[in-house]
Amino acid sequence: MLGRMLSALFVAIVLVMPARAELTIQISEGVEGSLPIAVVPFGFEGRGAAPADIAAIVAADLRRSGRFQPLPREDMVGEPHEAQQVNFQSWRAVGTDNVVVGKLRALADGSYQVQFQLLDALRGKQLAGYSIPSRPDQLRQTAHQISDIIYETLTGQRGAFDTFIAYVVATGKGTDKATHRLAVADADGYGEQTILESTQPVMSPAWAPDGKRLAYVSFNKGRPAVYVQNVVTQEVRVVAEYPGLNNAPAWSPDGKRLALTLSKDGNPEIYVVDMATLRLQRITRHYAIDTEPAWAADGRELFFTSDRGGSPQIYRVRLDASGAATRPQRLTFEGRYNARASVSPDGKHIAVVHGADGKYRIAVQELNTGILRVLTDARLDESPSFAPNGAMIIYATEENGRGVLAAVSIDGRSHQRLSLQSGDVREPAWSPFKRL
Amino acid sequence: MWNLIRSYPRSVLLAVLIHLTIVVLLTVSLRWPSTRPTLSNAPVDVVKAVAVDEAKVQAELDKQRARERAREQEIKRAQEQARRAEAERVQEQKRLAAVKEQRAEEQRKLKEAERKRQEQARVEKERLAKIEAENKALEQKRRAEQERLAALEAKRKAEEEERRKAEEARQRQEEARKRREAEEALKAQMAAEEQQRLADARRAQAMSTIDKYRVLIEAKVRQNWLVPPSAQQGMVCVLSVRLIPSGDVVSVQILESSGDAVFDRSVENAVRKASPLPLPPAELGLYDEFRELRFPFELQRKG
Numbered sequence: 196m197l198g199r200m201l202s203a204l205f206v207a208i209v210l211v212m213p214a215r216a217e218l219t220i221q222i223s224e225g226v227e228g229s230l231p232i233a234v235v236p237f238g239f240e241g242r243g244a245a246p247a248d249i250a251a252i253v254a255a256d257l258r259r260s261g262r263f264q265p266l267p268r269e270d271m272v273g274e275p276h277e278a279q280q281v282n283f284q285s286w287r288a289v290g291t292d293n294v295v296v297g298k299l300r301a302l303a304d305g306s307y308q309v310q311f312q313l314l315d316a317l318r319g320k321q322l323a324g325y326s327i328p329s330r331p332d333q334l335r336q337t338a339h340q341i342s343d344i345i346y347e348t349l350t351g352q353r354g355a356f357d358t359f360i361a362y363v364v365a366t367g368k369g370t371d372k373a374t375h376r377l378a379v380a381d382a383d384g385y386g387e388q389t390i391l392e393s394t395q396p397v398m399s400p401a402w403a404p405d406g407k408r409l410a411y412v413s414f415n416k417g418r419p420a421v422y423v424q425n426v427v428t429q430e431v432r433v434v435a436e437y438p439g440l441n442n443a444p445a446w447s448p449d450g451k452r453l454a455l456t457l458s459k460d461g462n463p464e465i466y467v468v469d470m471a472t473l474r475l476q477r478i479t480r481h482y483a484i485d486t487e488p489a490w491a492a493d494g495r496e497l498f499f500t501s502d503r504g505g506s507p508q509i510y511r512v513r514l515d516a517s518g519a520a521t522r523p524q525r526l527t528f529e530g531r532y533n534a535r536a537s538v539s540p541d542g543k544h545i546a547v548v549h550g551a552d553g554k555y556r557i558a559v560q561e562l563n564t565g566i567l568r569v570l571t572d573a574r575l576d577e578s579p580s581f582a583p584n585g586a587m588i589i590y591a592t593e594e595n596g597r598g599v600l601a602a603v604s605i606d607g608r609s610h611q612r613l614s615l616q617s618g619d620v621r622e623p624a625w626s627p628f629k630r631l
Numbered sequence: 632m633w634n635l636i637r638s639y640p641r642s643v644l645l646a647v648l649i650h651l652t653i654v655v656l657l658t659v660s661l662r663w664p665s666t667r668p669t670l671s672n673a674p675v676d677v678v679k680a681v682a683v684d685e686a687k688v689q690a691e692l693d694k695q696r697a698r699e700r701a702r703e704q705e706i707k708r709a710q711e712q713a714r715r716a717e718a719e720r721v722q723e724q725k726r727l728a729a730v731k732e733q734r735a736e737e738q739r740k741l742k743e744a745e746r747k748r749q750e751q752a753r754v755e756k757e758r759l760a761k762i763e764a765e766n767k768a769l770e771q772k773r774r775a776e777q778e779r780l781a782a783l784e785a786k787r788k789a790e791e792e793e794r795r796k797a798e799e800a801r802q803r804q805e806e807a808r809k810r811r812e813a814e815e816a817l818k819a820q821m822a823a824e825e826q827q828r829l830a831d832a833r834r835a836q837a838m839s840t841i842d843k844y845r846v847l848i849e850a851k852v853r854q855n856w857l858v859p860p861s862a863q864q865g866m867v868c869v870l871s872v873r874l875i876p877s878g879d880v881v882s883v884q885i886l887e888s889s890g891d892a893v894f895d896r897s898v899e900n901a902v903r904k905a906s907p908l909p910l911p912p913a914e915l916g917l918y919d920e921f922r923e924l925r926f927p928f929e930l931q932r933k934g
Contacts, residue, residue: 216870217923217924217925218719218841218845218920218921218925219924219925219926219927220845220848220849220851220924220925220926221849221926221927221929222849222852222856222901222926222927222928222929223928223929223930224853224856224858224899224930224931225853225855225856225857225858225897226854226855226858226932227857227858228857228858229857230857262860292900292904315896317899317900317903317904318899318903321721349859349861349893350859350860350861350893351859351861351891351892351893351894352859352860364784375735385851453637492823503883533725551653585858605860606860
């Protein structure tokens with residue numbers, strides 16, 4: 196009996212042993228915090244002062260994305276410019292997961308070589324390292340490219356820093372010198388270039404998928420018309436100047452068609468214009484207002500705003516091979532106002548202006564589930580536009596009575612103002628990725 | 632009388648002869664004094680005759696002679712009678728003797744038969760006695776055998792009894808031993824159970840401590856896990872993590888990759904950044920439980 200008990204005990208011990216060999220700790224959720232990163236000021240090898248603070252541009256990019264938490268320079272523990280100089284222990288000690296070091300080297304021909312290394316402080320190894328040739332006027336862009344590399348390396352998503360935003364700016368409102376500009380800037384708001392300047396309103400810029408053309412509405416002839424302009428060549432083309440409204444152009448994903456709003460038949464309706472032939476195809480037919488079309492990612496559906504249900508809501512039609520539309524289906528039901536749909540690059544979400552409780556805020560609705568998430572909390576947010584990587588939404592909001600641009604991360608946790616521009620800034624449109 | 636005769640045949644014969652002689656003598660004498668009156672028969676008269684005178688004696692003698700002759704005749708008749716009687720008596724005696732002889736013979740035969748009978752009886756008796764004796768001997772022998780057997784049986788029984796008693800005693804002892812062993816086993820079991828209970832309690836204590844620190848570790852790792860935006864719900868990455876007693880992570884090994892480098896790095900970073908992990912106080916001796924940890928990271932909810 197004792198023997199049996201002993202053997203049972205032995206068996207029990209044997210059975211228990213493997214269990215104690217490795218304690219298992221299940222982790223089923225984490226935090227959606229931002230990654231601590233140190234972007235150490237780049238070294239400069241050249242005469243005089245460095246032409247650009249690459250590290251600062253990169254750090255700002257990363258911070259703006261909401262996914263990174265760059266270490267303030269005053270907290271840095273040294274200023275290494277290459278991996279060999281990095282004391283990982285000390286960077287870990289200040290809570291940094293990753294360290295970016297690099298240097299800017301001026302070359303004899305006036306160009307630069309920008310070298311950087313992304314280092315893993317926890318493991319003490321390099322995750323990425325590049326040497327990028329640049330020119331004085333390209334240094335910001337080079338910095339954004341570095342940001343993209345870092346972002347993609349560390350988040351697994353393509354960065355959207357080396358992209359552009361288009362927007363309209365009104366200045367001198369209510370004065371004789373009121374001007375309206377269509378401008379394009381880097382995604383961080385720097386490097387603004389004016390595409391069009393007019394005394395008449397300019398509205399609704401929309402990027403073609405090639406990232407080179409912009410469609411917009413201009414009143415420069417006294418009444419609205421839809422134009423397409425190549426931002427590189429400045430070449431302009433009229434796409435629609437029908438009686439009544441010519442409004443809200445939206446590029447199809449293949450760039451061959453433009454959806455827009457026309458009221459040539461008496462009531463604002465959605466049409467699709469073939470960019471090659473400029474032939475129109477009517478999509479909606481309803482006495483209510485149908486406007487603000489947006490293409491689904493696959494180019495087979497159109498979202499639009501309609502007040503056919505009594506208040507503006509988002510509807511969707513499916514287009515068949517001939518381009519004919521199915522009966523519109525209402526998608527939004529939460530709140531008394533949902534308008535201005537922008538479709539996420541993966542086609543899974545739409546961003547809308549969501550009106551409720553007297554406030555207009557940016558919200559994201561998941562198309563599968565219909566779940567609507569409000570991302571912003573201002574009084575008058577409008578014109579959401581997805582970044583090409585879908586991680587952020589740029590939109591216009593009001594600050595001290597004027598329109599400014601703001602960006603919010605798709606999870607709603609990071610909010611950034613792009614308040615570089617003067618004037619009343621409206622209707623931002625985030626460009627596609629640059630074609631490499 | 633017959634028995635006497637039979638018993639003393641010689642004496643009887645003698646008596647008979649004497650009588651005969653007397654008779655003869657008397658007869659003879661009577662013949663001589665033939666004158667003598669016949670005396671009828673009493674000798675007493677004879678004796679009285681001695682004292683009588685001559686004349687008278689003659690007369691008397693004559694008378695006597697007459698009487699004598701009468702008497703002689705009488706005697707002669709008597710004698711004759713006696714002789715006949717004697718003859719008859721002899722005859723009778725002869726007959727008697729013959730009878731007696733016959734009787735004797737018969738007696739003898741009887742005796743002989745009796746003797747034979749007796750002899751036979753004796754023999755029979757002896758035979759019987761012998762048989763009896765034999766029987767007795769046999770009986771005795773049998774009895775002795777029986778006794779021997781009985782003794783044997785008794786002995787056997789005694790031995791058996793002895794054995795039985797011994798067996799019983801052995802069984803009692805065995806039972807007592809078994810009982811003792813059972814009691815000891817029970818005691819041992821109870822002791823073992825008690826020990827098991829204590830061990831369980833200690834283990835429960837240890838487990839509760841382990842669980843507590845497991846929760847603490849889980850919390851610290853979770854707080855340090857920056858879920859990458861690219862992470863998809865359901866992604867799994869399993870790490871094996873080695874700790875030193877201070878709780879510092881000395882190695883992280885990916886046992887099972889999610890297939891997504893960023894996700895894998897994020898979970899690895901979570902553990903590295905959570906280092907040192909909270910461990911139970913060293914005096915609890917639970918470090919071994921935490922020497923190697925397995926971290927299955929599975930994104931169940933994406934914010």
